[in-house]
Amino acid sequence: MFNNAMGLILADNKKISLGELSNPRALSAVPFGGRYRIIDFMLSDMVNSGIKNVGVLTYNKYKSLMDHVGTGAAWSLDRKNDGLHILPPYVNSEATAANVQGDEELTGVLDFLRQSRTTYVIISAANVVLNTTFDEFIKSHEQSGADISVMYNRDGIKFGSPSYILELDDDGFVKDMLYNPPKPVSNKCSLGILVLRRDLLIDIIARQMSHGKTHFGIHSIVKMYDELKVHGFEYGGTALRINNVHSYFRSSMSLLNEGVRNDLFWSGEPIYTKVKDEAPTLYFDNADAKNCIVSDGCRIYGRIEESVIFRSVTVSKNTTLKNCVVMQDVHISENCHLENVILDKNAFVRPGVRLVGHPDYPIVIGKGAGI
Amino acid sequence: MAKAEVVAMILAGGQGARLGVLTKKIAKPAVPFGSRYRIIDFPLSNCVNSGIEIVGVLSQYQPLALNTYVGNGHPWDLDRQNAGAYILPPFQKSGKSDWYKGTANAIYQNKDFLDDCNPKYVVILSGDHIYKMDYSAMLKSHIERGADATVAVYEVPWEEAPRFGILNTEGDDSIVEFEEKPAKPKSNLASMGVYVFTWDVLREALIKDEADENSNNDFGKNIIPMLLADGRKLFAYRFAGYWKDVGTISSLWETNMDILDKPEDINLVDRSWRIFSRNPVKPSQYIGSEGKVTNSALTDGCRIYGDVIHSVLSNSVVVEKGAVVKDCVLLPGVVVKAGAHLERCIVDFGTIIGENVKAGPSVTGEGPYTNHKICSEGIVVFERGLRIKADSVIPGNSMIDSDIEVSDEESVIESTFRV
Helix, strand or coil: CCCCEEEEEECCCCCCCCHHHCCCCCHHHCEECCCEEHHHHHHHHHHHCCCCEEEEECCCCCHHHHHHHCCCHHHCCCCCCCEEEEECCCCCCCCCHHHCCHHHHHHHHHHHHHHCCCCEEEEECCCEEECCCCHHHHHHHHHHCCCEEEEEECCCCCCCCCCEEEEECCCCEEEEEEECCCCCCCCCEEEEEEEEEHHHHHHHHHHHHHCCCCCCCHHHHHHHHHCCCEEEEECCCCEEECCCHHHHHHHHHHCCCHHHHHHHHHCCCCCCCCCCCCCCEEECCCCEEECEEECCCCEECCEEECCEECCCCEECCCCEEECCEECCCCEECCCCEEECEEECCCCEECCCCEEECECCECEEECCCCEC | CCCCCEEEEEECCCCCHHHHHHHCCCCHHHCEECCCEECCHHHHHHHHHCCCCEEEEECCCCHHHHHHHHCCCHHHCCECCCCEEEEECCCCCCCCCCCCCCHHHHHHHCHHHHHHHCCCEEEEEECCEEECCCHHHHHHHHHHCCCCEEEEEEECCHHHHHHCEEEEECCCCEEEEEEECCCCCCCCEEEEEEEEEEHHHHHHHHHHHHHCCCCCCCHHHHHHHHHHHCCCCEEEEECCCCEEECCCHHHHHHHHHHHHHCHHHHCCCCHHHCCCCCCCCCCCEEECCCCEEECEEECCCCEECCEEECCEECCCCEECCCCEEECCEECCCCEECCCCEEECEEECCCCEECCCCEEECCCCCCCCCECCCCCCCCCEEECCCEEECCCCEEECCEEECCCCCCCCCCCCEEEECCC
């Protein structure tokens, strides 16, 4: 297990909106896969790679994220040395919450990076779900002699915008990067995960700040392929990108595929998340679950099909759910029929409701909504 | 050292021999229960929910699993700066050292621990009951009545009273007599093994009891009668909620089934009195297209491709296609291979039931594993870490134990492995 790296997760992305799902929370705090939040995967990947120092960079709506990660105990990141650090923007007396500028955000990151002693930094975007360790990635980075390595896979533009398509030369170095290209030059799509030396990252950020840049993005670093050697590293396992509601829904549904599930949950290291101490899930007399992911604390009286059910959800009698994503504490009353619906936390569906979305355009019911 | 007005001590050192192979490697309080829990989660969570922050866990028999499970007490919020869960094994002393001889002796040996905590009251609990109880209400009654000791009692049906330690009381619930398993009970108030003592009084009694060489050093048999004889004020505290002893295979099985048949009795979803546990790090459960789950309790990591009917499954259980699991209690990591048919089985950690195995009361007759002493009501118990031969046929009331010597043809065990 590699140990000479620290981690930096950009917990939100100004280019990605999941509509009602990301309104109340940062992108990486969006619930995913029954009992997780998106960030759980990257945090676990880092911890499973032996990383003991992780910064989570946020600029907005970070309450739900902070509630979730807490002290980092669930990931064994509640440490005296290093551990988990939430890096919200530095807000000084002149800046109000509404006009926080990016340079405050960057000052915090620089301080955090300077305090560490590791050689490398792994930086990751907020929107990617995969189960891996970074040993190979770092090894390949060292062997390539590159300044920066970027992880990609061959998904092309299938997860929709934002997609960063890489063009590599014969030695695997990036020679071009295209943002949402209408005609992709390759199917190599960046996963938004980088490794580079910590001192180089400090240098890059400091230079960006002195040029008046206020925002720190993964792909602004990859874009430096003209002056720095940026190497591509292909990831062959399952990687899901959450780029919009559509890809969120499709990624959620892909968990019902045995191969995807095995790759994300059963073949590698465990994915950690905040524990909830819910009761076991009870299936009653007429419960009928087919091809479903179901989490703890649920009460299933009705029929659920091809769905992802989070913790403490009630599905009442004579109710059918098909192709739904149902988040924590949702109550669905009797005689309902829901198809292609995403229900955010605490939503309440009254008896007899019929809602049918389209698989390409699911209906999203916001957090706490009553139907 | 931590100081507190109340300290709880959980007696978790007993073997629980009546659970047969289930307690071969682990102490009874560490036995999984109710899909998500271990038995000790109930007293530990009750303590925390009652506001008791110092909890001693007295472990002795096969303590490894229990000690690791309780650990630093974090899952129960018992990892406090100046309080928390303390594992208290027997230890070597400069003078005479001994194992815990009885329940009272276990507390006696940890007199120094209690003296350092300097509590006014000590709550003594056992690690083998499933119940939700507010010990602070009992403590309040203890204080209000100016009692020296308060014993929680449960009204059992009269015909069952001879199986329990029975307390005979007067109109104000003051205790006048304790009878262990009386043939002709004078009361139906059974001791729940939950005691509140004023520490000074208990301390004195423990020292006196220790000096008596003929004593069994047991709370029920010795301490309570001694306090009564000394004219101390003892009261019964009536508890009316759900309370089940899980000391035998049949009661463990029945209590698991209660979660399915009477979920509102123990009410595990009550967020005001949550039962905390050390959570497995596993993904959500998955029910396949050909799986069918009814009247059952499941938790994280289960993968179901067959039929699960009226059963309680712990984490990471796999039921393959065409397998039928009915009225069973499957502990963590059990695998039921395709076509197997299990009924009334309790299967311990990780055991793999081979293809087309048939086990349960519908298989009649007796076999080399028949064990009427441990098993009853047609229940079949499997030891942990066994690979059961495909096509084995196992009658009800069997205990599959790798230590039983059975000829190769008759043996249902293909191999054993460490879990």
